[in-house]
Amino acid sequence: xxxxxxxxxxxxxxxxxxxxxxxxxxxxxxxxxxxxxxxxxxxxxxxxxxxxxxxxxxxxxxxxxxxxxxxxxxxxxxxxxxxxxxxxxxxxxxxxxxxxxxxxxxxxxxxxxxxxxxxxxxxxxxxxxxxxxxxxxxxxxxxxxxxxxxxxxxxxxxxxxxxxxxxxxxxxxxxxxxxxxxxxxxxxxxxxxxxxxxxxxxxxxxxxxxxxxxxxxxxx
Amino acid sequence: xxxxxxxxxxxxxxxxxxxxxxxxxxxxxxxxxxxxxxxxxxxxxxxxxxxxxxxxxxxxxxxxxxxxxxxxxxxxxxxxxxxxxxxxxxxxxxxxxxxxxxxxxxxxxxxxxxxxxxxxxxxxxxxxxxxxxxxxxxxxxxxxxxxxxxxxxxxxxxxxxxxxxxxxxxxxxxxxxxxxxxxxxxxxxxxxxxxxxxxxxxxxxxxxxxxxxxxxxxxx
DNA sequence: CAGGCTGACTTATCGGCGATAACCAAACTC
DNA sequence: GAGTTTGGTTATCGCCGATAAGTCAGCCTG
Numbered sequence: 001x002x003x004x005x006x007x008x009x010x011x012x013x014x015x016x017x018x019x020x021x022x023x024x025x026x027x028x029x030x031x032x033x034x035x036x037x038x039x040x041x042x043x044x045x046x047x048x049x050x051x052x053x054x055x056x057x058x059x060x061x062x063x064x065x066x067x068x069x070x071x072x073x074x075x076x077x078x079x080x081x082x083x084x085x086x087x088x089x090x091x092x093x094x095x096x097x098x099x100x101x102x103x104x105x106x107x108x109x110x111x112x113x114x115x116x117x118x119x120x121x122x123x124x125x126x127x128x129x130x131x132x133x134x135x136x137x138x139x140x141x142x143x144x145x146x147x148x149x150x151x152x153x154x155x156x157x158x159x160x161x162x163x164x165x166x167x168x169x170x171x172x173x174x175x176x177x178x179x180x181x182x183x184x185x186x187x188x189x190x191x192x193x194x195x196x197x198x199x200x201x202x203x204x205x206x207x208x209x210x211x212x213x214x215x216x217x218x219x220x
Numbered sequence: 221x222x223x224x225x226x227x228x229x230x231x232x233x234x235x236x237x238x239x240x241x242x243x244x245x246x247x248x249x250x251x252x253x254x255x256x257x258x259x260x261x262x263x264x265x266x267x268x269x270x271x272x273x274x275x276x277x278x279x280x281x282x283x284x285x286x287x288x289x290x291x292x293x294x295x296x297x298x299x300x301x302x303x304x305x306x307x308x309x310x311x312x313x314x315x316x317x318x319x320x321x322x323x324x325x326x327x328x329x330x331x332x333x334x335x336x337x338x339x340x341x342x343x344x345x346x347x348x349x350x351x352x353x354x355x356x357x358x359x360x361x362x363x364x365x366x367x368x369x370x371x372x373x374x375x376x377x378x379x380x381x382x383x384x385x386x387x388x389x390x391x392x393x394x395x396x397x398x399x400x401x402x403x404x405x406x407x408x409x410x411x412x413x414x415x416x417x418x419x420x421x422x423x424x425x426x427x428x429x430x431x432x433x434x435x436x437x438x439x440x
Numbered sequence: 441c442a443g444g445c446t447g448a449c450t451t452a453t454c455g456g457c458g459a460t461a462a463c464c465a466a467a468c469t470c
Numbered sequence: 471g472a473g474t475t476t477g478g479t480t481a482t483c484g485c486c487g488a489t490a491a492g493t494c495a496g497c498c499t500g
Contacts, residue, residue, distance in 0.1 A: 014465090014466075014477065014478065015477065015478085016466090016477095017466090017475090017476065019477095020478090023477080023478090040345060042262075045457065045458080046457075046458060046459085047456080047457070055478080056478075056479055056480080057457095057458080057459085058461095058478085058479075059477075059478055059479080062476095062477070066459080067459090122400075122401070122404060122405075123343050123404055125259070125260060125339075125404060126404060126405050126407055132407060135405060135408065162419075163411075165411065166411050166415070166419050167419075169398075169411055169416060170394075170416070170420050170423055172397070172401070173394060173397035173398040173401055173416075174390075174397055174423075175397070176400065177392070177394055177395070177397025177398070177400065178390075178393040178397070180342075180343065180397065180400050181342070181392070181393055181396055184342060184343055184344060184345060185346050185355060186346070187346055187352060188356070190389065191383075191386050195386070196386065196389060196390070196393075199390050200390050200393060200394075203390055203394075203423065203424060204427065205427075206426070206431060207423035207424065207425075207427030207428075208423060208426075208427075234448065234449065234494095235448065236448095237448085237496065237497070238447090240448060240449090243448085265486065267485080267486075267487085275449080275450095276450055276451080277486095277487080277488085278449080278489075278490095279448080279449055281487095281488070281489080282447095282448070282449075287487065287488090
């Protein structure tokens with residue numbers, strides 16, 4: 001680990017006048033690489049990042065106010081594609097229920113492919129202002145997309161007339177729950193992932209469909 | 221914060237011959253208190269714990285191999301009651317479906333009451349051996365209780381004949397999902413918690429019940 | 441009661457961490 | 471070529487987890 005730090009101490013050429021932003025990008029790239037290699041964000045140190053790009057630690061603070069902001073900026077890049085990947089998966093069919101299922105599959109797949117960004121975005125305490133802003137910005141947009149998808153299922157008559165925000169929150173909790181569990185405890189003997197996600201989506205679809213034999217006492 | 225450390229530097233009386241284990245308990249108590257006060261486990265330092273009990277940092281290593289083990293030992297105490305609390309909530313009714321709902325409510329309530337232990341047990345990467353052991357020991361027992369509860373719903377005819385382990389995993393993912401989201405992002409405008417958990421349990425119950433009108437093509 | 445032993449700690453220290461203050465040199469402007 | 475700005479560096483602070491080695495009281499043996 002500390003050997004990895006010493007490996008790349010060669011000083012990089014100084015950027016020219018207008019190109020100070022290049023270091024910022026290099027820092028993001030290096031941080032992402034180290035994060036994925038180590039598997040844990042807290043194992044990535046400011047000093048290791050600095051060495052990886054061939055620069056001294058204080059240089060990082062010219063581009064990011066603190067370590068948390070750097071880590072979060074890396075995750076934010078993934079987050080931007082997160083919504084679009086899910087939207088694309090959901091748009092691949094006209095059936096709103098099947099669309100919701102494909103969204104769920106895409107969500108879990110994305111989370112498991114980039115577990116560390118997912119962890120930082122969705123599984124750590126929301127303290128920093130940058131994180132909160134991203135969650136209320138792009139995050140709110142992505143959530144609204146989910147609410148819309150649920151609403152389409154209601155409009156198509158596939159779901160009963162439940163509060164779409166409540167239903168969407170339930171769907172999110174379900175897919176986030178399985179993603180989170182698989183990321184946190186990869187060693188346990190889980191069912192096959194795709195089957196599990198399919199099951200979860202089936203439960204949501206079936207559970208949100210119109211009940212035919214019993215009355216529902218929710219008139220709120 | 222560092223003021224809090226300096227506040228309690230008074231040296232505690234040295235334990236007598238056979239009473240070395242007393243410090244262990246005091247350390248667990250102090251660690252739990254600091255954890256709950258600060259809200260984040262990583263904000264609790266070995267040095268702060270040592271100061272809180274009036275002892276020097278290396279003394280801690282006489283009772284715990286490293287910091288992670290100490291933190292985890294604190295959480296394990298909660299984990300032992302976790303299963304029993306849920307079992308008690310589930311045993312408060314004879315209706316297996318209602319029992320499952322009460323389990324869900326108890327699960328989420330417990331998680332939100334002790335968010336930091338919940339985080340450490342269920343929302344952090346399973347690295348240390350101690351953590352893995354606890355999860356495969358008491359954790360497997362608690363999960364088996366959930367599987368049994370699902371099986372009772374199946375036996376009672378309330379649920380269709382789905383794989384109980386798969387169904388239990390889905391139920392766990394749903395209640396864990398909402399617990400995890402609420403812990404990670406307390407600032408977002410969530411629906412009312414009890415209503416949300418009720419909704420999630422309703423979805424599970426309804427979704428796992430016998431389908432009456434339509435078949436879904438799952439022949440895998 | 442001398443001497444050793446052991447259990448319960450302490451003192452001193454190591455290397456790494458995030459972060460800041462102060463400095464400095466290359467590059468562009470005038 | 472003097473001045474200013476940009477893009478860094480050097481030096482350092484205080485905290486962190488962890489370890490090595492020392493200390494000292496109390497018990498046990500002889």
